[in-house]
Amino acid sequence: MAIRQDSFRVEKGQDYLAYVRDFYGDDAEIVTITQVEGRTPTSPALVEVVVAIDDTKEKKPLVNKRAVMQYENSVKEFEKRIEPVEENIIKKEPLRLKLNSNSQSQKVKDDKQLLNELNSKVDYLMSMRWGELAPARNNLEIPPEFALIYDKAKKSDMLECHLNEIMRATLKNMPKALLANKDAINRYFTTLLKSMIPCRVDSPIRKQKIIMLVGPTGVGKTTTLAKLAHRYAYGVKRYKTAIISLDNFRLGAKEQLAEYATTMMLPIHFVNTQEELQKSLESLSGYDVVLIDSTGNSQYDKAKIEKLESFLKASQSEIEVTLVLNAGMKYDDMEHTYNAFNVLKIDTLILTKFDETRAFGNIFSLIFNVKKPVSFFSTGQNVPDDIVVANSEYLIKCVLDGFKG
Ligand SMILES: Nc1nc2c(ncn2[C@@H]2O[C@H](COP(=O)(O)OP(=O)(O)OP(=O)(O)O)[C@@H](O)[C@H]2O)c(=O)[nH]1
Numbered sequence: 001m002a003i004r005q006d007s008f009r010v011e012k013g014q015d016y017l018a019y020v021r022d023f024y025g026d027d028a029e030i031v032t033i034t035q036v037e038g039r040t041p042t043s044p045a046l047v048e049v050v051v052a053i054d055d056t057k058e059k060k061p062l063v064n065k066r067a068v069m070q071y072e073n074s075v076k077e078f079e080k081r082i083e084p085v086e087e088n089i090i091k092k093e094p095l096r097l098k099l100n101s102n103s104q105s106q107k108v109k110d111d112k113q114l115l116n117e118l119n120s121k122v123d124y125l126m127s128m129r130w131g132e133l134a135p136a137r138n139n140l141e142i143p144p145e146f147a148l149i150y151d152k153a154k155k156s157d158m159l160e161c162h163l164n165e166i167m168r169a170t171l172k173n174m175p176k177a178l179l180a181n182k183d184a185i186n187r188y189f190t191t192l193l194k195s196m197i198p199c200r201v202d203s204p205i206r207k208q209k210i211i212m213l214v215g216p217t218g219v220g221k222t223t224t225l226a227k228l229a230h231r232y233a234y235g236v237k238r239y240k241t242a243i244i245s246l247d248n249f250r251l252g253a254k255e256q257l258a259e260y261a262t263t264m265m266l267p268i269h270f271v272n273t274q275e276e277l278q279k280s281l282e283s284l285s286g287y288d289v290v291l292i293d294s295t296g297n298s299q300y301d302k303a304k305i306e307k308l309e310s311f312l313k314a315s316q317s318e319i320e321v322t323l324v325l326n327a328g329m330k331y332d333d334m335e336h337t338y339n340a341f342n343v344l345k346i347d348t349l350i351l352t353k354f355d356e357t358r359a360f361g362n363i364f365s366l367i368f369n370v371k372k373p374v375s376f377f378s379t380g381q382n383v384p385d386d387i388v389v390a391n392s393e394y395l396i397k398c399v400l401d402g403f404k405g
């Protein structure tokens with residue numbers, strides 16, 4: 001081809017024609033002039049000039065003296081203008097890069113190409129390893145594009161049967177055309193995970209709500225109850241809130257909750273017997289929310305769990321039982337604890353200590369298996385701030401990318 005195109009960038013308002021003549025000769029023609037950068041407080045607007053050059057014609061020297069001087073002058077001018085505000089390191093580089101726009105875009109192209117090549121090499125290596133590891137995946141035929149998401153889900157300590165089930169469902173239901181697209185796979189997989197987690201909708205309270213927190217020792221029942229009390233009493237919608245404690249024998253337990261109640265100016269009743277509980281609930285019938293704290297019980301201590309059951313059975317009020325579990329527990333312990341406490345007919349779950357955990361797949365598997373909605377996640381020790389209304393998006397982010405605070 002005899003006609004070739006070239007481009008350069010100059011300040012808007014400069015004499016482009018003089019540049020073209022000086023750099024490309026009299027026969028060069030301007031094809032387009034486009035503004036590529038707007039004016040900013042520290043730099044002028046720039047335009048890109050595309051030039052057509054007829055190489056068959058006799059060549060004139062491309063750069064003449066006048067052009068060189070003009071070029072150097074305008075560089076100096078430009079430098080002077082940006083000097084007072086720009087940091088030292090970027091004083092000269094941007095100008096050189098802007099004026100040599102062709103070499104800049106070439107460099108970007110080269111970098112991009114290199115990155116693409118590296119990416120395909122990584123993909124290739126992963127797919128080779130992927131093939132080797134097939135027996136570890138129970139020979140489930142999963143395309144290598146799933147490697148990353150499979151790996152993340154596996155590292156989350158999700159039960160293997162769940163992971164395989166999700167993989168099968170994704171492979172089966174995802175449009176075939178998208179199976180080679182890693183982003184589409186991630187999106188589909190994430191959506192599927194989200195749809196598998198039931199979360200309690202945090203709807204406005206219309207009739208009195210009585211919630212009892214139960215669970216193993218030290219999981220954060222009392223702390224979570226204090227956060228909930230604050231949320232109900234002083235949240236966007238304010239409810240008349242009261243507290244009842246069944247945990248009155250342990251040293252310090254009474255004081256811990258009494259202090260929270262006093263600080264929040266909420267009534268608190270300490271009850272020891274079934275009759276006292278019933279009387280207390282009757283006297284608090286005018287309250288929108290009543291939160292009941294219970295003594296922590298080992299999941300292996302049947303007698304204590306049965307005692308709690310007798311309190312619930314004796315009560316004539318409708319009490320929602322919320323099992324509080326530490327998110328850091330191993331799956332087997334969680335399941336065992338759930339089964340032990342389920343004699344109380346668990347309505348909902350609260351998971352605590354998100355900030356102390358790195359793998360959340362165990363929670364995913366538990367919720368998926370027991371099919372009980374989660375109402376809150378506790379994300380730290382601070383009362384009342386460290387609590388999040390449970391939502392599947394939040395949990396799945398933690399499952400795949402860990403807790404980010
Ligand atoms: N890191 C972290 N610590 C928490 C969280 N929730 C509670 N804790 C801490 O866990 C410890 C026990 O909390 P409590 O609220 O007393 O636990 P509990 O379940 O009432 O304990 P018992 O009544 O003894 O069964 C305290 O030091 C709390 O500050 C949480 O989400 N993250």
Ligand SMILES: [Mg+2]
Binds near residue numbers: 221222253295296
């Ligand atoms: Mg407690």
